[in-house]
Amino acid sequence: MHHIRSARRRGSSAMRPTTRLKAGAQMKESAEKNLQAKNLPLDVAIECLTLRDSRRDIDVVKDPVEEELHKEVEAIDATKKALQQKISQAFEKLCLLQEVRQQLNSDHRDKMETLDIDRGCLSLNLKSPNISLKINPTRVPDNSSSLQQWDDFSQFNKNRAEAEMKEATELREAIALTIAETNNELEAQRVATEFAFRKRLREMEKVYSELKWQEKNTLQEIAELQEDIRHLEEDLHRKLLNLKLCHTRLESRTYRPNVELCRDQAQYGLTDEVHQLEETIAALKQKLAQAQ
Template sequence: MATLSVKPGQRFRLPDWYTSFDLIATNAERQRSASHQIRQEARTLRNETNNQTKWDEHDNRTRLNEMIDSINRWKETLDKCLTDLDVEINALTQMKEEAERALQAKNLPLDVAIENLTLRESRRGIEVVKDPVEDELHKEVEVIDAVKRDLQQKVSEAFEELCLLQEARQQLNLDHRGKMEALEINRTCVSLNVNSPNISYKVNPTRVPPGSITLEQWDQYSQYNKDRAEAEMKAANELREAIALTIAQTNNELEAQRVATEFAFRKRIHEIEQALDELRWQEKNTLEEIAELEEDIRRLEEDLRRKVCNLKLAHTRLETRTYRPNMELCVDQVQPALPLQTRGERRNVPVHEKSAAWQGVRAAELSSVSGVYKDKAMPFPERVCPHLLQLFNFPALEEV
């Protein structure tokens, strides 16, 4: 009888086989269920991450656009502020130059006043008087000096304000350039997408750069620059008005003093002309009196010559009668008459001498009048000063 070979090893029973099959099926189903759960969770996570990514992208893009809008608003504000600042700088510069021209223009009236005072020092004798003209000229010099000090102060204030305006403009310009660069960078960031070239991983992209500030500080910085520029522009505008007012006031003060000085010159020239007319009248009368005096003296001299002859005749008669002889030497009626004639003729001689002395006195008086006339005859400064005043736009003084 033949022998069958049997595979060595453990043999399982049929229930064991069914049990093993059921276990495999159960495990497979459990694995499929776990896989399905994982797949569902993965799909959910993918959807959530996709949605979050899209939302984050949209949110970041919105924030970038809002920041761009904020930067644009500040850029436009700074642009307008810079434009206004440039206009104010130009206006203040022009006003400063106008004040400098006004200050320079005060040199001519000052030179004229000083030249007038110098020319008036050439007067001589009694004409060197401290009259209202001299007082007004000294006052005019003081007014011009005060005017120049006021204008110089305004020029200095304008220079200092221009420096402050330039400093504010430089700060605004720096802020404006920063806004322009930030605007360009943010616009570049907005334009980027997942398909853009040159996008890559960066090292520590979430770091905060040193010197970073908060959004509130950023806004306050630009607001401070704007407020500072506006404050300086307001101060510059007030300074321009003050400079214009100072120029007008100084011109009015100088014009008023010019009118006062001109009036003093006119009055003084009128007084001198009156004095000259009086001196000419006195000279004319004195010359007429001297002519009459000379005629009287000439007649007196002729009478004197005749009286001398008569006196000599009387002396000769008296002397001759002394030679009468003896009893003829008597005091007769002729004897008293001849001495009386002699004494009368002698009295006439001092009268003529006094007339000659009177002539000398009158001649000296004439010489004195002529000397005063020469000294007083329209002093040179009184004729030259009005012409110098005309350089200062004075009306003609020759009409006085």
């Protein structure tokens, strides 16, 4: 029992993969949001380059503005690749942490069961009513292990968990650093691009005044449309969660035993709610398709 308690203490200190999983998932989500946030700047930069391709005659020049825009597109592409790589690494690490957590949970359950058995044995005495002679009680089960093997297994689980958690921490730090560095690089490039634009605009203010106004309105419309789409997607996501909840409740209630499996008010209410949610989801999907 002393060995098992010691192993449990080691296991408890290694049960932090759950915390690491949450932290890793949050960092992965942050990287995904940062990756998603790069789409609009990329679209804007590409749109600017596309707009400038419509210049005519002598105005078709490879000026500093065009050079900086190309740099911005390249910088955003490089940033997206770096973030995507980190997201893939985070996904793989989350899978490993999940595997470690499952192994630790399994080992922990086995040890809890063993503790219960040994506590029961310790509570037995000569007056216990349930003691009796057994057939070949000194036999060694085929799948039994030595104390050293048992300790090695427990230590291996602990060491593996700590190693994975250490790597997960390092990966989170690397992701945070990548996010910060790429944001700084893109911000510097954005400033450089805007400076080139301002300089060029001063040279051709009259020519670009109308174009600047159109670009501003286009960006505003894009932002508003994306906001509308985001609200629709959020609403659709909430409705899907409600539908999953209703489905799960209905499915769970099919396992009621015998006469308890009756079509009660809750059953009808859940069924009506499913139909209403399905109609709402269909309408939201149609609106979302139209908006997109």
